[in-house]
Amino acid sequence: SPYPAEDEFLMKTVDGQTLFIRPVKPEDAPLFTALFKVLSPTTIYYRFFSAVKELNPKMLARFTQIDYDREIALVAIDETSKTDRMLGVARIIGDADSQTGEFAVLVGDNWHGKGIGVCLLEKCLSIAAKRRFRVVHGFVLKTNRNMLALGRKLGFEIEKDLDTDGYKLVIQLEGS
Ligand SMILES: CC(C)(COP(=O)(O)OP(=O)(O)OC[C@H]1O[C@@H](n2cnc3c(N)ncnc32)[C@H](O)[C@@H]1OP(=O)(O)O)[C@@H](O)C(=O)NCCC(=O)NCCS
Numbered sequence: 001s002p003y004p005a006e007d008e009f010l011m012k013t014v015d016g017q018t019l020f021i022r023p024v025k026p027e028d029a030p031l032f033t034a035l036f037k038v039l040s041p042t043t044i045y046y047r048f049f050s051a052v053k054e055l056n057p058k059m060l061a062r063f064t065q066i067d068y069d070r071e072i073a074l075v076a077i078d079e080t081s082k083t084d085r086m087l088g089v090a091r092i093i094g095d096a097d098s099q100t101g102e103f104a105v106l107v108g109d110n111w112h113g114k115g116i117g118v119c120l121l122e123k124c125l126s127i128a129a130k131r132r133f134r135v136v137h138g139f140v141l142k143t144n145r146n147m148l149a150l151g152r153k154l155g156f157e158i159e160k161d162l163d164t165d166g167y168k169l170v171i172q173l174e175g176s
Pocket residue numbers: 042043044046047103104105106107108111112113114115116117118119138139140144146147149150151153
């Protein structure tokens with residue numbers, strides 16, 4: 001499918017900044033590289049479950065060149081500087097059955113607590129519901145309080161995950 005322009009919108013952060021939210025594009029690789037450079041080790045660990053040092057070309061391709069039918073990925077862009085800056089990203093990758101998907105969300109440390117993560121993930125979930133996904137899940141490390149709070153806020157059920165010694169967040173989508 002072509003780029004889903006209908007999923008573009010503007011959001012206001014809790015401190016009143018306007019951000020452009022849009023589906024990811026193949027040309028976003030430099031924006032991902034720039035965002036990754038300003039992430040703290042903890043944020044990297046919470047998102048990737050390991051101490052990733054840099055985003056290699058294969059990872060960049062995987063994050064930016066997506067199949068719009070199978071995957072939902074939204075980025076939050078600050079357009080007020082001379083060059084666009086990416087502040088956060090959320091995605092839901094559909095399984096082969098197209099009924100279930102796994103989410104991931106990441107916001108740069110400087111912009112935590114402004115409502116960006118919840119806005120990105122909430123919109124991804126609403127797109128997933130429209131596409132008739134039934135269940136979305138994601139894994140969260142035990143000490144990741146911010147993500148557990150965000151998950152609770154969005155209505156995820158929180159189960160202990162014995163494999164990772166963390167939690168599995170699960171949500172059944174409306175209309176399924
Ligand atoms: C988890 C993460 C995405 C949250 O993004 P964020 O933009 O900072 O979160 P938001 O500002 O949208 O917060 C949404 C809700 O989550 C909770 N929350 C998130 N960050 C919080 C913080 N720093 N302190 C307290 N509560 C917080 C709150 O319940 C908040 O709701 P509220 O504003 O009504 O209190 C962000 O901390 C992050 O990128 N962490 C590292 C990556 C990661 O953990 N990903 C999850 C696994 S894939």
